[in-house]
Structures are given as C-alpha cells and as structure tokens.
Amino acid sequence: MHSLLHNHSFLFVTGGVRSGKSSFAERLAEKIALETGGQLHYLATGVPSDPEMAARIEKHQQDRAASKHCWRTVERSIQIGEIVDYFDENDIILMDCITTLLNNELFSTEQTWDEAFLRHIKEELVTGVIKLKNRAKSVIAVSNEVLYEPLISSELVFTYGKLLGQIHQRLVKEADQAFLIEAGLQLEMKGIKQ
Numbered sequence: 001m002h003s004l005l006h007n008h009s010f011l012f013v014t015g016g017v018r019s020g021k022s023s024f025a026e027r028l029a030e031k032i033a034l035e036t037g038g039q040l041h042y043l044a045t046g047v048p049s050d051p052e053m054a055a056r057i058e059k060h061q062q063d064r065a066a067s068k069h070c071w072r073t074v075e076r077s078i079q080i081g082e083i084v085d086y087f088d089e090n091d092i093i094l095m096d097c098i099t100t101l102l103n104n105e106l107f108s109t110e111q112t113w114d115e116a117f118l119r120h121i122k123e124e125l126v127t128g129v130i131k132l133k134n135r136a137k138s139v140i141a142v143s144n145e146v147l148y149e150p151l152i153s154s155e156l157v158f159t160y161g162k163l164l165g166q167i168h169q170r171l172v173k174e175a176d177q178a179f180l181i182e183a184g185l186q187l188e189m190k191g192i193k194q
Contacts, residue, residue, distance in 0.1 A: 012178040043094065098143035
C-alpha cells in the first residue's frame, strides 16, 4: 500500500458480501490516521430495517469500539453532500456503504424510477462523495459488488444493478486508489495518481 499523506485522497473499496471489505477499509483508515494524526469518522449509511441489518450495524459498532483508535460515528442515510460542513481537512472519513446509500436514496420517496430520477440520484450520490473528498483529508468509500450475479430476475433489479455499476465507474475514476476484496484478500485495481 502506498503512502496516503496528501490531503483530499479518495479510496474506493468494493467486494462481495462478507468478503472482508469493511474490515480492510477500517484498517486502511486507521493506517492513514496513524500516518497523518487525522481524526477518524465512520459515516454510517445503514438503517436497522430488519434483524440482519441491525446485527450487521451492531457488529461494525463493536469492531470500532474494540479498536485502539477513537472513531466518531456520523449517521446519514441519504443526501450525504448536505453534511460536508461537519468535517474539516484533518478528518479521515470511512463511508460504509455506497450500496446502502443508493438503496436509501431510491426508496426514500415514492418517485417513479424514470431516467430523470435515476440520473438525479446518481449525480447527487457521486457529487456528495466528491464534496466530502474535497473537504476531508481522506475519504474511503466502501461498496458491494452485486454485479457478479445475473441481473435478470426483474426490471427493478436490472435497473438497480446498472445504476450501481455506473456509480462505481464514476467513483473509481475519481479515486486515487481502488481495491477489490475477495475472501479477505485485496487486489489493488487502481494505484495512486502520479
């Protein structure tokens, strides 16, 4: 892993469900905090909508509490760009996760999923991440690779998968580094910009 001492670095971490991506992202954030003296923030996008999600949120909270580092948790399930003023140039933000944020944005209203709405959601989400990146010392965004599976079960699933893929492409383009995590192993897909 390269040194990430420059301000406004952006890292993208993706992988399958239970691949170890969140643990990897937490270790990465802690490494940056040690190198820079920055304050760690966990930007939680999940809401405990069912028992499984509540258990996953609790596990992430316990992992951070057991860490020797001091994490501040910020909960925001939609419109992350609106909280940019909460952070400053000394902050390291771990956002977990893009997939949940997209779900929340899509289902927070009764809006029809037409092209204009989907384009708005995509732009708002990507712009929000970029605003955070331009404000903080470092942002690490975690997402799920849901595109490994065929997306033919319904039009809704296909539309969601297509939109998530477009968001991933935009975020990887913006990223200084991008990692794919599988079975706890990391593959660096994109390195530090020269």
